[in-house]
Amino acid sequence: MYNIKNIMETLAEQKLDEIIDDLNCCSCEKCRTDIITYALNHLPPKYISTVCGKVFAESEILSDQYGADVITQLVQASNIVRVNPQHDAKVLSEHDM
Numbered sequence: 001m002y003n004i005k006n007i008m009e010t011l012a013e014q015k016l017d018e019i020i021d022d023l024n025c026c027s028c029e030k031c032r033t034d035i036i037t038y039a040l041n042h043l044p045p046k047y048i049s050t051v052c053g054k055v056f057a058e059s060e061i062l063s064d065q066y067g068a069d070v071i072t073q074l075v076q077a078s079n080i081v082r083v084n085p086q087h088d089a090k091v092l093s094e095h096d097m
């Protein structure tokens with residue numbers, strides 16, 4: 001089954017794992033997700049085709065090409081999340097809405 005996927009999403013997750021220890025930022029799931037979300041909103045999406053969820057070799061090339069951009073955005077995002085972490089923010093349940 002063929003699918004499309006934004007490879008930047010995968011890249012952002014991979015790169016964050018690599019640099020999270022150096023970011024001096026909370027690494028809870030909420031903050032990690034916020035960092036990735038911010039970074040992805042500031043990066044152009046790069047869609048690739050996948051088969052059965054597996055990406056083709058071109059993703060390696062994209063990683064080399066865009067890895068530095070991804071890291072730049074992740075570092076910026078971590079600066080924002082560090083100052084203004086959202087992990088205690090109230091999550092609205094359907095009941096509240």
Ligand SMILES: [Zn+2]
Pocket residue numbers: 026027028029030031032085087
């Ligand atoms: Zn956190």
